[in-house]
Amino acid sequence: MEYLISNFGIIQAVTIAISIVFLRYLFFSGILYSIFYLFKKQRFKHKRIQKKFPKLIRIKKEIKHSFSTAIVFTGIGLCVYALKINDLTKIYTDLSLYGSGYFFLSILIILLLHDSYFYWIHRFIHHPKLFAIFHKVHHQSRNPTPFTAFSFDVTEAIIEAAIIPVIILFLPMHPLAIFIFFNISLGFNIMGHLGYEFLPSWFIKHPILKWINTSTHHNMHHQKANANYGLYFNFWDTLMKTNHKHYHKKFYAITRKNKKTSITD
Template sequence: MTLPPWQVVLWATLYFAALYFLTGALTGWLTQSLLPRMGLGRVLDQRPLRPGQLRREIAESCGSILLFGFGALVPWWLLRSGLAGLATQTSAPRIGIEFAALFLWNELHFYLCHRLLHTRPLRRFHAHHHRSLTPTPFSTYAFHPVEALLLGSVPILPMLVHDFSPIALFGLPVMSIVLNNLGHANYEFSRRAPAGGPLAASRRHHLHHAVYHGNYGFLLDVFDRLAGTTIAAGAADHLAAPSSGKDSRE
């Protein structure tokens, strides 16, 4: 990599900021305007946001974004030192396989980090994120710095064992925040309730915010099922909004 460190931090910070604000705004528009007008889906938790919640979430997320920007120096250093490399000659099938591998690793990494954050030594750090009892798309990066460091470490191990294409590596944060928005949208993107398959991720993470213990996974529920940490789908039905899809916002 030929960029100096300050440019790495600058461009990485801008990249994560763009991902956060664009996906947050798009998810908010979908769940508060377009989909309710279409009669598609439903709000999962009708409790109003706490006073100042959105401002707090955005402020904490800006701190996480800055930390992610500085954290980009780690993969930059791995590339500069020769401990990791980039595959410049690649193909569409290879990129697809790399995306699939990074997706599975992202799921496992998130589950392990999330489960760790619910242990007694680290629970106080994760409590910052759980101040959002009713999640929003802007909850996605609202972390304590310790949690941001843990979750931001996701590309390090894959880079040490394989030379990924730049497209796959740059696509990892995009994939991650899209999935994160799905989980924090407080909206079930399905005509039937409860949703099944990947669309059930919104309800599962809503249940995690409502119940706290359990549903530590991201999009997939396989690790929760294997570890016996699944929350029953109807555990927070008393918080569900009417089927009209309308929401209470700050």
């Protein structure tokens, strides 16, 4: 962002930044959509979480809403930049200042903080009096696609991203660590809405890996709405007993080739 603003006018720099955020989302979502929804849909149909495919009009609406989200996320990025140039953040550029160990630890910390924030905000906006204001747009995609990843109402996009400037006020972060975090976040978001489950059946029984959420986990949230609120991890859903009661059964039905274990979408 600093490079853009210093080499272009502010309006041009912001326009470029929005374009980068939106095109990055389109690029990765588009690749996965092309593979699994167009060219190889029959080859991987046994991995579909919901057997039906969403209509094209729904996907067009997802992309439309995602452009607004790209604008909001760019605005959050500008907030981070403004805080940084005024020396109000803990962003540092010298890797030796905290060492390589802390570099990777800081990525894990921000993921844990963001996951906790997301879980509780997510549950909060599912309240009947708040759902229509914040979360209805996202849940119009009951059968999500990779393009659903950014399909939010503007109000939801703001509250989901607002935690990031707050975190960097207190948590020392290298710009590369922040970049890695944003890419992990985008990856989880797209995979959570992919509509396919490619993980092995033993994944959710592994003592460590079981704490990482699967595509099935978030897809069921779109179907059932009142369960599976976590983003990256399953800590809070397990602790608060908000995992859907059929989550494991559904996951096994997709990941095992035993047709007798399949359940209705």
